[in-house]
Amino acid sequence: MIRTISLKNKINELTKPWSPIEVSRVNDQVARLALFDGEYRWHKHANEDELFYVYRGSIVIRVKGHPNIALHEGEIAVVPKGVEHSPKSPEPSIVLMFEPQTLNSQGDY
Amino acid sequence: MIRTISLKNKINELTKPWSPIEVSRVNDQVARLALFDGEYRWHKHANEDELFYVYRGSIVIRVKGHPNIALHEGEIAVVPKGVEHSPKSPEPSIVLMFEPQTLNSQGDY
Numbered sequence: 219m220i221r222t223i224s225l226k227n228k229i230n231e232l233t234k235p236w237s238p239i240e241v242s243r244v245n246d247q248v249a250r251l252a253l254f255d256g257e258y259r260w261h262k263h264a265n266e267d268e269l270f271y272v273y274r275g276s277i278v279i280r281v282k283g284h285p286n287i288a289l290h291e292g293e294i295a296v297v298p299k300g301v302e303h304s305p306k307s308p309e310p311s312i313v314l315m316f317e318p319q320t321l322n323s324q325g326d327y
Numbered sequence: 328m329i330r331t332i333s334l335k336n337k338i339n340e341l342t343k344p345w346s347p348i349e350v351s352r353v354n355d356q357v358a359r360l361a362l363f364d365g366e367y368r369w370h371k372h373a374n375e376d377e378l379f380y381v382y383r384g385s386i387v388i389r390v391k392g393h394p395n396i397a398l399h400e401g402e403i404a405v406v407p408k409g410v411e412h413s414p415k416s417p418e419p420s421i422v423l424m425f426e427p428q429t430l431n432s433q434g435d436y
Contacts, residue, residue, distance in 0.1 A: 220393050223403040244378040244405045245427055247356055269353040284329050294332045296353045316425055318354055 225273060229312055238323045250315045254307035261325020262302040266318045269296045275311025280304045334382060338421055347432045359424045363416035370434025371411040375427045378405045384420025389413045
């Protein structure tokens with residue numbers, strides 16, 4: 219049985235910000251959905267790039283050594299492995315992330 | 328420099344159906360965008376699962392040994408590696424795919 223997953227339904231499972239839920243596994247990767255609201259702390263993932271896709275809303279990812287990344291609905295950016303970053307969102311936004319299953323969303327520290 | 332990619336802009340680069348273009352690389356994976364319109368032939372990818380996310384429109388993926396997968400806007404499904412499939416779309420639809428960079432969109436044969 220091949221499941222179909224509706225992002226609209228998944229959004230209803232998001233109860234608190236900065237707490238990604240699993241949408242789907244594919245190969246050794248995972249798509250996760252999260253509510254971004256307010257500011258999240260600085261962190262990094264030593265071995266994993268992280269793709270951010272803004273499904274609803276608008277976010278900013280602050281990135282050490284790079285200009286801020288402003289991402290609006292329908293926009294994508296990839297934070298390379300080892301790069302310290304801190305996402306924030308001035309309004310509640312829904313973000314789809316695509317990353318290795320080994321990635322700890324909270325960062326290495 | 329970390330690039331931001333707008334799916335809306337990428338759509339303008341889609342000139343013909345069933346011809347995925349690269350959106351972004353992330354780890355050893357790639358996000359590709361394609362216009363689905365009409366029917367595509369049966370094929371499979373021996374070693375790679377393929378994630379389909381319908382960005383605009385509505386598609387059907389016929390899958391050997393499984394019921395058809397009907398996917399509407401905002402819906403996701405994963406076709407497991409080795410499973411023969413044939414996508415079709417009754418209307419022009421825009422689909423984002425997540426898959427290993429090794430995956431040949433045209434299939435192994």
